[in-house]
Each structure stands twice: as structure tokens, then as C-alpha cells.
Amino acid sequence: MDLGLEGQVAIVTGASRGLGAAAVRALVAEGVRVVAAARSVDDLEALAAEAPSQIRAAPCDMTDLDVVAGLVDVALDAFGGLDVVVNNAGIAPAGPFEDQPPEEWERVLRVNVTAPATLCRAAGRVMLAQGRGRILNIASTSGLRGKPQLVSYSASKGALLRLTEALAAEWAGRGVGVVAIAPGAFATRAQAAVLDDPEVLRRRLRKIPAGRMGDDDDFGPLVCYLASPLASFVTGATFVIDGGEVHKL
Numbered sequence: 001m002d003l004g005l006e007g008q009v010a011i012v013t014g015a016s017r018g019l020g021a022a023a024v025r026a027l028v029a030e031g032v033r034v035v036a037a038a039r040s041v042d043d044l045e046a047l048a049a050e051a052p053s054q055i056r057a058a059p060c061d062m063t064d065l066d067v068v069a070g071l072v073d074v075a076l077d078a079f080g081g082l083d084v085v086v087n088n089a090g091i092a093p094a095g096p097f098e099d100q101p102p103e104e105w106e107r108v109l110r111v112n113v114t115a116p117a118t119l120c121r122a123a124g125r126v127m128l129a130q131g132r133g134r135i136l137n138i139a140s141t142s143g144l145r146g147k148p149q150l151v152s153y154s155a156s157k158g159a160l161l162r163l164t165e166a167l168a169a170e171w172a173g174r175g176v177g178v179v180a181i182a183p184g185a186f187a188t189r190a191q192a193a194v195l196d197d198p199e200v201l202r203r204r205l206r207k208i209p210a211g212r213m214g215d216d217d218d219f220g221p222l223v224c225y226l227a228s229p230l231a232s233f234v235t236g237a238t239f240v241i242d243g244g245e246v247h248k249l
Contacts, residue, residue, distance in 0.1 A: 001230075003030055003224055003225065003228035003229075003230055004228055004229040004230065005027065005030040005031055005032050005224060005227065005228050005229075006030065006031035006032075007031060007032075007033075008031075008032050008033070008081075008083040008084060008227075009032070009033050009034075009035075009075050009079040009080070009081045009082050009083050009084070010027050010032050010033070010034045010035070010075075010082075010083065010084035010085065010086060010227065011034070011035045011037065011071050011072070011074075011075050011082065011084070011085045011086070011119070011123065012024050012027070012034055012035070012036055012037065012086040012088060013037045013038065013060065013062065013068075013071075013086070013087055013088050013089035013115075013116075013119065014037075014038055014062075014088040014089030014090060014138075015034075015036035015037055015038045015044065015047065015088070016036070016038035016039070016040040016043035016044045016047060017038075017040065017043055017188070017189055018186070018188035018189055018190060019088055019138065019183060019186060019188060019216075019219050020036075020038065020086075020088040020089070021043075021047055021216075022216035022219045022220045022223075023086050023088060023219065023220060023223045024036050024047060024055065025050070025216070025220060026216075026219075026220025026221060026223055026224050027084070027086075027220075027223065027224060027227065028050075028051045028054045028055060029220075030224050030228075031054075032054070032084070032227075033053075033054045033055075033056075033078075033079045034054060034055050034056070035056045035058050035071055035074050035075045035078060035079070036048060036055050036056065036057055036058065037058040037059075037060040037071055037089070038059070038060060038089065039059065039060065039061055039062075041057075041059050044057040044058075044059060045057050056074065056075075056078040056079070058071055058074050062089045062110075062111045062115040063107065063110050063111060063115070065114065065115065065118045068115050068118045068119050068122075069118050069119065069121070069122040070122075071119060071122075072119075072122045072123050072125075072126060076126070082123060082126050082127065082133070083127075083132070083133055083134065083227075084133070084134045084135075084136070084227040085119060085120070085123045085133075085134070085135045085136065086136045086138065086223060086227070087115075087116035087119055087120070087135070087136065087137045087138060087160075088138040089111065089115065089116075090111060090112045090138070090140075090153075090156075090157075091107070091108055091111050091112065091153075092108075092142075092150060092153040092190070093108065093152065093153070094149045094150055094153075095149060096149065097151040097152075100151070100152060104152070105152050108152040108153060108156050109152070109155075109156050109159075112153070112156035112157065112159075112160060113156050113159045113160055113163065116137055116160060116163070117163055120135055120137075120163070120167060120178070123135065124167070124171065124176060127171075127175070127176045128171065128174050128175075128176055130175075131174065131175040132175045132176065133175070133176045133177070134176075134177050134178075134179075134226065134227050134228075134231070135167070135176065135177070135178045135179075136179055136180070136181060136223060136226055136227060137160050137161075137163065137164045137178070137179070137180045137181075138180070138181050138183065139157045139158075139160045139161050139164070139180045139181065139182045139238065140153070140154075140157040140182055140183060140184075141182050141183070141184045141240065141242050141245065141246040142154040142157050143156075143157025143158040143159075143160060143161050143182060144158075144161070144182055144238075144240070144246055145246060146158070157182075160180065161180050161182070161238055164178050164179065164180040164236065164238070165236050168235040168236030168237075169236060171235075172235050172236070177231065177232065177234060177235035178235055178236065179226050179231070179234060179235060179236070179237050179238070179239065180237070180238040180239070181219075181222060181223070181226070181238070181239050181241060182238050182239065182240045182241070182242070182246075183214065183219065183241050183242065184208070184214065184240070184241065184242025184243060184245045184246060185204060185208060185213045185214065185242065185243075185245070186213055186214040186215065186218075186219065187213040187214065187215055191213065195213075207245055207248075208242070208243040208244065208245045209243060209244035209245065209248050210243030210244055211243070212243065213243075214241060214242070214243065218241060219241065222239060222241060226239065
């Protein structure tokens with residue numbers, strides 16, 4: 001199926017590894033040119049080397065909101081346009097809420113909510129002016145059902161879902177779609193503590209009706225569809241991709 005993405009331009013944050021890198025690779029395979037943003041310069045450059053003509057590495061600290069907003073200018077300068085944003089970057093410090101320092105709480109909200117909102121605003125100005133665009137906010141099943149030891153992360157991802165719904169309602173009549181993806185457990189570097197311990201992995205998989213964690217081939221195609229013109233009537237929705245875990249009885 002031709003998704004109609006050939007020649008489009010995207011920004012993907014948190015692009016150096018995990019789901020962000022999976023999104024970049026999937027979009028590139030569809031002919032999209034991508035500004036790949038993340039803190040890890042070495043990983044970014046390795047990713048860009050996979051498709052030098054299509055990927056522009058953009059080192060970015062998501063706490064620096066000026067740099068975040070400036071990713072739009074990077075896309076315009078490098079590729080002459082902007083059609084898609086994938087807000088994927090996020091942090092998830094774990095631990096008892098009563099022990100969390102206030103500054104850590106503030107950092108989680110800045111990276112997981114304020115930075116995506118900042119990029120939505122900057123990208124939205126371009127997209128609204130041209131009358132089209134797609135924004136994908138990568139949330140989490142933790143934003144649907146809060147999880148112990150992940151209070152700030154759960155709160156931030158819940159806020160990202162409400163941001164998605166509000167922007168979708170505000171911009172739908174002007175040609176800009178905004179959707180959210182809520183991944184569950186994926187076999188990424190962030191899950192190393194689970195993947196490296198057979199007993200912990202066994203207990204974790206028992207919670208997932210599908211009996212496995214997700215992988216790049218599950219995530220990338222969903223990103224491409226939701227970024228494509230084929231999804232032009234899809235906005236404001238949250239797409240859960242978790243092997244049935246969050247909705248199991």
C-alpha cells in the first residue's frame with residue numbers, strides 16, 4: 001500500500017534509540033526526510049549514517065525549549081518544509097513518590113509535557129499556514145492507568161494525552177491532525193533490567209495477553225500510517241499498542 005509519504009519532511013525527537021529510532025527508520029523507508037533529534041550525538045550520527053541523504057542529525061536537550069522550538073527551523077533549512085512531527089522523547093525516573101525531589105518532578109514535566117507542547121506550537125504555526133500537517137505524540141499506557149513508582153511519568157503522559165485531544169479539537173478544521181500513541185512494554189534498551197533477567201522477564205510477560213513485548217516492526221508501521229495522508233480523518237485519538245495488557249480483564 002502506498003502511504004503517500006514520499007518526499008515529506010518529519011521531525012522525530014528521542015530519535016537516537018528505541019522507539020524513536022524505529023520511527024525514523026520506518027519513515028525513511030517510506031521516503032520521508034527526517035530531522036532526528038536527541039541528546040546522544042554518537043547514536044544520532046550512527047543513525048544518520050544509515051541514510052545520509054534523508055536523515056539530518058540534530059543534537060537536542062529537551063529541557064532547552066529554545067533548541068526544541070528551533071528544530072522547526074532545522075527542518076525548513078535542511079529539507080525545505082515540515083509535514084510531520086513525532087514527539088517521542090521522554091524520561092521515566094522510577095521510585096517512591098514521597099522521595100522524589102521537586103526538581104526531578106519538574107524535569108519530568110518539562111521533558112515529557114512542556115517540550116512536546118513547545119514543538120507542537122512551533123510546528124503548528126508552519127502547518128496551520130500551509131493548511132496541512134500531522135503531529136504524533138508518543139504517550140504511554142502509564143498515561144491511561146497510573147503506575148506505582150512512576151507517578152511523575154504517569155502524570156506527564158496523562159497530560160500529554162489531554163494536550164493531544166485539545167490541540168486536535170482546536171486544529172482539526174484547519175488541516176492539522178494530532179494523535180497519540182500509547183505503547184506498552186517494548187523490547188528496547190529502556191527495558192534492559194527486565195530483558196536481562198529471565199525470571200523478571202517471565203513475570204513481566206505473564207501480564208501481557210499477547211505473551212511478548214513489542215518490537216520495531218510493531219511500532220514503525222503504526223507511526224507511518226498515522227503520519228500519512230491516509231489518516232487525514234483521524235485526529236484526537238489515542239492508539240494503544242501493548243499486546244492487550246491495559247485492557248485485559
